[in-house]
Amino acid sequence: MSPSDVSRPAKPKTVFDRDAEWDALVAFAGDTRPGPGLGVVSGRLRQGKTYLLKTLTAALGGFYFGAQSATQAESLRRLADELSQFAGTMPPTPWHDWGEAVDALLALGDRRPVPIVIDEFPDLVRQSPPLPSAIHRAYRRLRETDPDNRARLVLSGSTLPVMHRLFSAASPLRELTDLQLTLRPLDYRQAARLWNIDDPRLALLVHAVVGGTPAYWGYGGERAPGGPDDFDAWVCKTVLNPRTPLFLEAHHLLQEETDHWDRALCHSALAAIASGCSTQGEIAEHLGAPLTDAARCLALLRDNGLLHGEPDAFRPNLIRLRITEPLLAFEHAAVWSRRSALEQQGGDEVWRRMRPVFDSAVVGPHFARICRDWVMDFADPAVFGARPATAAYGSLADPTRRAGPDTQAEVVVRGPTGTRPSALLSVGAARWDQVMDLHHLEQLRHLLDLLAAHGEDVAHTRPACYSGVGFTSALRAAEANGHVVLVDLDRLYRGT
Known part of the structure; x- marks a missing residue:
């Protein structure tokens, strides 16, 4: 048989x-x-x-x-x-x-x-x-x-x-x-079904807090927010409530995963990453710690699956680190420095002060990550002209600027070729809280010019805009003419 x-x-x-x-x-x-x-x-x-x-x-x-x-x-x-x-x-x-x-x-x-x-x-x-x-x-x-x-x-x-x-x-x-x-965490679409959330914006907000870990559904009382207007109250009743398991879950998770290593250094390293540091050198400088100590701490977190490192899409020798568990990112970006205030004042008052930090430092980067996940797991290959091999963050020095940050793209899509770098299928900007317009498309075109000057073949590279709010009619017209790929929340959760 x-x-x-x-x-x-x-x-x-x-x-x-x-x-x-x-x-x-x-x-x-x-x-x-x-x-x-x-x-x-x-x-x-x-x-x-x-x-x-x-x-x-x-x-x-x-x-x-x-x-x-x-x-x-x-x-x-x-x-x-x-x-x-x-x-x-x-x-x-x-x-x-x-x-x-x-x-x-x-x-x-x-x-x-x-x-x-x-x-x-x-x-x-x-x-x-x-x-x-x-x-x-x-x-x-x-x-x-x-x-x-x-x-x-x-x-x-x-x-x-x-x-x-x-x-x-x-x-x-x-x-x-x-x-x-x-067994990996549920993806963001599976997590929305687990929490029984139909509204894509609410689903992404909840995922930015608890991710796709199945156990947290039970920890959250097996109840999702009733709607976007109920999200703040849900956060206060669950993650910020000392009487619920989720309140100390990030602490317990780090304690269990890192065994008896230097947990204080691990917490500080996660806080540095949650604040925007992404390279080993940036994190060591933020910690004020020797590079060797920071490297050991980061290696421990990576070995336990709490951090993930991936090459910068434009500078492959530069490894950028991100926190894999959304609850840990939420904790160390928005909660960690306010724990004593939470225990003294309660969640509602503290959350009002925390909410702007949550929107910028937590939801914005998380939205960009979800956009990259959509590219790899749900987008039709025809969207970018080939099946993507990678979707990553990329940054590039801009010689037209004397000072200021590098030019960046939150969603850089490369195809499966044997060349290095592999075929550049798309460069994309992800904006959680902005209605995107033609000037975002112009910024992407400027980036493509910079990449071409660096020797990248951009002849078939497609600009893409990802927004949590929407797009202007002018940008929609550019999409209709085949000049840009547009991805909104509804497409992230229901489309290809």
Whole structure:
């Protein structure tokens, strides 16, 4: 019987979205082919890994074990007790090491394919470093002595540096792995559906605060703002309310992800990025810290998935950093310096003072990021003449200005060619709070002239304007004549 012949359970309605992830897990866990299988599920905290894996084992009659920070002896006792309850047997003689425990777990697959989940696997490895080797030996032994075994072991974890190390190309477990799955935050359109928000402007405002992390829907009381006019009150009742989980979530997230490293430096580094610093040198200067200390801190945040670095679209040797979790960006741009005032004065009064900072330092950059996501995930390839390979921020020195900031484009789209730099498909300006007009198009044309002077081929590059408010009739006429691509909120959330 081939794997496709197996009856696979439909994804329960209680699991929001995650269709591809569910299909991949069910296909792996229900594969009837002989031989033990090994799957890996990773992802940052709060993305729904545990709920998804518990649902999987319930649907397929599998075994789930959630690891905790504990000694090896305690973890082995817990596992033995839970395994005996699952199998309906008496607890085994106490195991002396993980080799015996792994053998007992894999024996569950002697008769049929069965998912066996160890969640938060890195917590076990911290206390028992030989555990990965014990798993490797058990698999090698089973494949030689019991090739009909169909155990489907799934190792899951949210400590990303440990998961990457355990299953890197150099790891012996990598050669045994049949499935590698990463649970990422929901994209901005999925998040709008999760929060049941139809208004694109409101959806983007909410996403700028809580992003696409599924757990925050529950933390927010499973209730979205009733409309754009209700947004301020919703923020005060949730993220700025000391009685709700979201109030300290950014602090807890950083604490859990960075373990025992210098959290003060991490907070300050995030605050520097939220204030507009984007390069390693700018951040170190803002912190007043040696470049080596700043580099170590930023590397830690990147390894844990809290920061993402990407090359400047016009200067590829310049790596720009951004905060990946919107709640952390919201916290460090708008809330961090006002926490004591929040606890003393309450959210309403403080939020009135914070709101301008939120609009400029949080929503503006977040809107630009959403525009880049739209380019990569939802735009029809015909919009830019080819399928985009990258969409990034770009900046360029303008020799026509004696002083002042570089000329910039928030959405620079490049195509998939073998040349460096790759084909420049589009340069775009993103303005959250401005009605865009012909002068924005002229600024983009000026940028194209600068790029041409630097040797870029701009003959087929399409200017694009992205606005959270709208466009003038003159700019709409330019769009009708094929001179510019226009993208508004409705197109971001519903169009291609």
